[in-house]
Amino acid sequence: MPGTAGRRVRLGVDVGGSLNLVGRLVKYLSVAFLFPVAVGLGYGDPVWPFLAASAITLAFGLALERATSGGETIGVREGFLVVTLTWGLAALAASIPYMLDEAQLANPLDAYFEAMSGMTTTGASVLVDIPAVDRAMLLWRALTQWLGGMGIIVLGLAVLPRLRVGGRQLLESELPGPEYEPLATSIRETARRLWLLYIGLTALLFLVLCALGWTGVDELMSPYQAIAHAFTTLPTGGFSPQTRSVEPFAGATQWVLTAFMALAGTNFALQYRALRRRGRPLHDEELRLYVAFLLIGTLLLFLELLRADVFQAGEAAVRHAAFQAVSIMTTTGYASADFAQWTGLATFALVALMLIGGSAGSTGGSVKVVRHLLIGKLLLRELDQTVHREAVVPVRLNGRVVEERTLRAILAFGVIYVGLFIVGAFVLAIEGARAGLELTPFEAIAASAATLGNVGPALGFAGPMGSFEPFSPLAKGVMILLMWAGRLEIIPLAVLFTRRYWRA
Amino acid sequence: MRILVIGAGQVGTTIVEALHADHSLVVVDTDPDRLGVLAYRYDIMTLEGNGASRRVLREAGIVDCDLVIACTSRDEVNIVCGILAEKLAPKARTIVRTRNVEYLEVWLERQLDVDFVVSSELETANAIARVIGLPAARQTEVFAEGQVLMVEFDVAPGMSVGETVGRELREAVIPPDSKVASIIRGGRVLVPRGDASIQPGDRVIVICSPDAARAWGHILSGGRSRAADVVVFGGGATGVAVAGVLLEQGARVRLVESDADRARVVAEELPGVRVFHATGLEADFIERERIGGAEAAIFTMRSDERNLYAATLLKLRGVRFTIAIVDDPASVEVFERAGVDVAVNPRIVTAEEIVRFAHDPRIRQLSMVEGDRFEILDIVVRADSELLGKPFRDLPMTGSLIGAIIRGEQAIFPHGEDMLQPGDRAIIFTESARMHQVERVL
Numbered sequence: 001m002p003g004t005a006g007r008r009v010r011l012g013v014d015v016g017g018s019l020n021l022v023g024r025l026v027k028y029l030s031v032a033f034l035f036p037v038a039v040g041l042g043y044g045d046p047v048w049p050f051l052a053a054s055a056i057t058l059a060f061g062l063a064l065e066r067a068t069s070g071g072e073t074i075g076v077r078e079g080f081l082v083v084t085l086t087w088g089l090a091a092l093a094a095s096i097p098y099m100l101d102e103a104q105l106a107n108p109l110d111a112y113f114e115a116m117s118g119m120t121t122t123g124a125s126v127l128v129d130i131p132a133v134d135r136a137m138l139l140w141r142a143l144t145q146w147l148g149g150m151g152i153i154v155l156g157l158a159v160l161p162r163l164r165v166g167g168r169q170l171l172e173s174e175l176p177g178p179e180y181e182p183l184a185t186s187i188r189e190t191a192r193r194l195w196l197l198y199i200g201l202t203a204l205l206f207l208v209l210c211a212l213g214w215t216g217v218d219e220l221m222s223p224y225q226a227i228a229h230a231f232t233t234l235p236t237g238g239f240s241p242q243t244r245s246v247e248p249f250a251g252a253t254q255w256v257l258t259a260f261m262a263l264a265g266t267n268f269a270l271q272y273r274a275l276r277r278r279g280r281p282l283h284d285e286e287l288r289l290y291v292a293f294l295l296i297g298t299l300l301l302f303l304e305l306l307r308a309d310v311f312q313a314g315e316a317a318v319r320h321a322a323f324q325a326v327s328i329m330t331t332t333g334y335a336s337a338d339f340a341q342w343t344g345l346a347t348f349a350l351v352a353l354m355l356i357g358g359s360a361g362s363t364g365g366s367v368k369v370v371r372h373l374l375i376g377k378l379l380l381r382e383l384d385q386t387v388h389r390e391a392v393v394p395v396r397l398n399g400r401v402v403e404e405r406t407l408r409a410i411l412a413f414g415v416i417y418v419g420l421f422i423v424g425a426f427v428l429a430i431e432g433a434r435a436g437l438e439l440t441p442f443e444a445i446a447a448s449a450a451t452l453g454n455v456g457p458a459l460g461f462a463g464p465m466g467s468f469e470p471f472s473p474l475a476k477g478v479m480i481l482l483m484w485a486g487r488l489e490i491i492p493l494a495v496l497f498t499r500r501y502w503r504a
Numbered sequence: 505m506r507i508l509v510i511g512a513g514q515v516g517t518t519i520v521e522a523l524h525a526d527h528s529l530v531v532v533d534t535d536p537d538r539l540g541v542l543a544y545r546y547d548i549m550t551l552e553g554n555g556a557s558r559r560v561l562r563e564a565g566i567v568d569c570d571l572v573i574a575c576t577s578r579d580e581v582n583i584v585c586g587i588l589a590e591k592l593a594p595k596a597r598t599i600v601r602t603r604n605v606e607y608l609e610v611w612l613e614r615q616l617d618v619d620f621v622v623s624s625e626l627e628t629a630n631a632i633a634r635v636i637g638l639p640a641a642r643q644t645e646v647f648a649e650g651q652v653l654m655v656e657f658d659v660a661p662g663m664s665v666g667e668t669v670g671r672e673l674r675e676a677v678i679p680p681d682s683k684v685a686s687i688i689r690g691g692r693v694l695v696p697r698g699d700a701s702i703q704p705g706d707r708v709i710v711i712c713s714p715d716a717a718r719a720w721g722h723i724l725s726g727g728r729s730r731a732a733d734v735v736v737f738g739g740g741a742t743g744v745a746v747a748g749v750l751l752e753q754g755a756r757v758r759l760v761e762s763d764a765d766r767a768r769v770v771a772e773e774l775p776g777v778r779v780f781h782a783t784g785l786e787a788d789f790i791e792r793e794r795i796g797g798a799e800a801a802i803f804t805m806r807s808d809e810r811n812l813y814a815a816t817l818l819k820l821r822g823v824r825f826t827i828a829i830v831d832d833p834a835s836v837e838v839f840e841r842a843g844v845d846v847a848v849n850p851r852i853v854t855a856e857e858i859v860r861f862a863h864d865p866r867i868r869q870l871s872m873v874e875g876d877r878f879e880i881l882d883i884v885v886r887a888d889s890e891l892l893g894k895p896f897r898d899l900p901m902t903g904s905l906i907g908a909i910i911r912g913e914q915a916i917f918p919h920g921e922d923m924l925q926p927g928d929r930a931i932i933f934t935e936s937a938r939m940h941q942v943e944r945v946l
Contacts, residue, residue: 390781390782390793392767392770
């Protein structure tokens with residue numbers, strides 16, 4: 001085009017092909033709405049919002065697919081765009097039923113916040129009155145977390161036909177952690193095994209919770225509660241259909257949930273190999289550090305709870321300390337007690353745990369234990385090399401050498417993460433002051449950490465028993481971005497804002 | 505004996521030199537010039553061609569050979585040649601030279617069907633370890649998925665007599681989970697009865713667990729090994745092998761390599777070795793890393809000149825003991841004249857090892873000797889064996905010895921009160937003459 005050549009810069013990214021793939025992925029999301037439809041039919045709740053959402057999603061996906069030409073050139077670059085857009089649109093699709101038929105979420109921004117919080121397994125809610133929401137809608141809310149936990153693209157790779165273009169790139173962008181760990185020779189098979197394990201664990205938790213209900217250990221645990229909690233525990237999501245999270249449940253239930261949250265925060269590839277009796281999973285360095293962090297967090301909370309007389313010494317104190325440490329560090333976000341009311345020291349420990357996160361390859365969010373481990377090793381090496389300048393010291397993880405490029409990426413990730421966290425906290429604090437909210441700077445910090453780390457509840461009015469509803473629209477928009485970036489581990493979203501990404 | 509030698513390089517030449525007088529030799533090489541030199545100097549037959557070619561091997565008369573030595577500088581040629589030889593001349597013994605230690609491991613695990621594999625790098629490393637005074641354990645055989653080892657140790661000639669060495673075996677301190685299978689003294693093989701003893705200068709063969717092998721190494725090094733502080737210069741294949749062997753013996757090993765990429769590769773390959781990217785000759789580096797305080801420095805860089813300069817410099821800086829690898833055979837004298845304590849030529853060491861095997865395989869590699877004096881048997885005990893239910897101390901002491909038993913998945917190193925059970929796998933060290941008898945009673 002000679003006339004326009006002077007102005008238009010040729011794009012280096014195949015936007016059409018990317019949109020085509022996004023359309024193909026989003027189209028299949030319409031199937032997910034059938035689950036709340038079935039639930040709605042069973043409970044006599046309205047099903048039309050889900051049918052409508054299903055139809056809209058299908059139509060939109062098909063239209064997007066038709067409007068663009070599907071090239072076979074989905075490469076490394078396009079992968080970032082595909083993953084980021086797919087997540088944005090998936091959350092949009094998930095928000096349709098909220099907008100159509102839930103008075104508390106009639107505002108599109110609120111609906112999108114709730115949907116993004118669901119898909120990214122954050123668990124921050126703008127609902128104020130949960131019992132007013134019907135059960136089909138609450139189960140849909142739980143299902144969005146379950147789908148987002150192991151990843152909608154991983155699911156797509158596992159079950160959809162002809163999606164193998166750029167599969168590796170897509171999987172790497174979506175799976176949490178610095179390195180993709182193949183479980184099988186093909187990506188498709190790896191994705192399948194991960195999802196099978198995920199489904200298996202969810203079913204197991206569902207049965208255990210049901211058993212607690214049937215045997216009368218926990219009167220409150222109905223099959224409905226069991227499935228809602230199974231759907232939100234394994235993705236480390238944290239949407240409970242209870243107003244006061246899991247506080248009303250029996251101690252045994254809370255212990256079971258603690259165990260499964262801890263499991264959800266460990267590397268699924270490691271769990272898979274442990275099941276197959278391959279390797280020595282207990283010698284995994286990340287797992288050991290993960291357990292150590294959990295134990296230290298539990299101990300600190302326990303001591304502080306005793307010191308401040310929040311609980312008497314005994315099973316309850318241990319349980320609440322363990323439950324909250326595990327729930328927050330794995331970025332689930334359930335609460336067995338209103339920790340927003342705990343002492344400053346205890347809440348400080350909780351915010352620190354928010355910045356640790358789960359293991360690589362788990363459904364947990366935040367920075368991830370393996371990155372802390374490797375950054376620690378890098379710093380040790382730096383100290384070593386300041387004294388011994390010529391020493392060549394490869395950094396090893398479980399005996400295997402970690403490439404320098406990976407280490408650099410991890411360091412960059414750490415810096416960007418902290419930067420985004422601080423910027424987020426600032427914006428929330430300033431915006432909170434502008435809007436006249438009762439939000440202390442520390443609570444703004446907690447809200448930033450809780451949304452970027454996909455944890456969920458923060459402190460203050462946004463605490464576990466509260467709601468994110470009071471935040472101003474701008475603050476909600478910022479937190480939507482933080483959740484989005486946090487789930488995709490920032491980089492796929494961040495590169496889209498660089499000029500070099502779009503240049504040919 | 506009719507011997508076929510593939511490769512007329514330095515190793516091949518040294519072998520020819522040692523063997524030509526007593527044996528009839530055929531030498532194959534692709535380079536006619538090298539063959540010409542040999543043919544004029546020694547009474548041998550030469551043939552120009554590729555040693556990995558079946559046609560060439562047949563032409564060289566491999567079918568009538570008693571021993572085939574594949575010692576070119578290329579591993580793949582040697583291995584193909586060895587494999588072909590096993591098929592073309594089943595009766596001949598085959599020796600393969602390799603530069604890659606991995607092939608040696610493959611052979612030890614019996615996945616490479618040749619009689620003997622010599623790794624130049626490993627032989628050099630062992631030679632250096634011996635020189636430094638660390639015992640060179642040579643792992644000769646692996647049984648039961650690595651639970652049972654048969655290890656040869658060289659007892660240093662200057663070793664002082666202690667609780668183990670120089671004492672009658674029935675009173676000597678022997679690491680648990682191990683049995684002395686044989687003592688070799690001056691080319692004679694002794695049955696280790698209770699009144700026998702291990703003497704300095706002997707070679708000992710032990711059947712033991714991996715832990716016990718380390719304990720033996722510790723004892724036979726006089727407990728000195730931990731203190732050793734060694735610096736290796738040069739991260740080539742030889743340097744890596746030397747560092748690896750010394751590390752295994754419990755020494756503190758540092759390695760200096762001047763190429764950044766290579767230094768990285770070495771550091772990745774040897775987790776226990778401290779690797780530096782430096783030439784190792786800068787005064788500042790030597791001072792800062794206290795290189796002068798090392799007990800020994802080993803120079804394995806590619807050029808003799810560099811090694812000589814570095815060795816001399818480090819000697820000046822206070823290193824007590826210097827060992828250099830030399831490339832040119834003539835350099836050995838130059839180095840020793842210049843004050844380098846020991847100069848080692850890897851190719852000569854390799855050739856010597858091959859010649860030793862060719863002369864008398866029994867001394868070097870007992871288990872490899874087929875139809876010779878000793879055998880290692882790996883037998884499952886029958887349900888009607890007459891030895892069942894008898895404590896070991898009551899079994900007659902003959903020329904054979906049960907080194908270990910594998911029961912279930914577990915390796916047991918039997919003591920006096922242990923008994924054989926049906927289904928046990930027994931690892932037995934025996935004189936060939938008694939082999940059938942052993943097979944019968946078990």
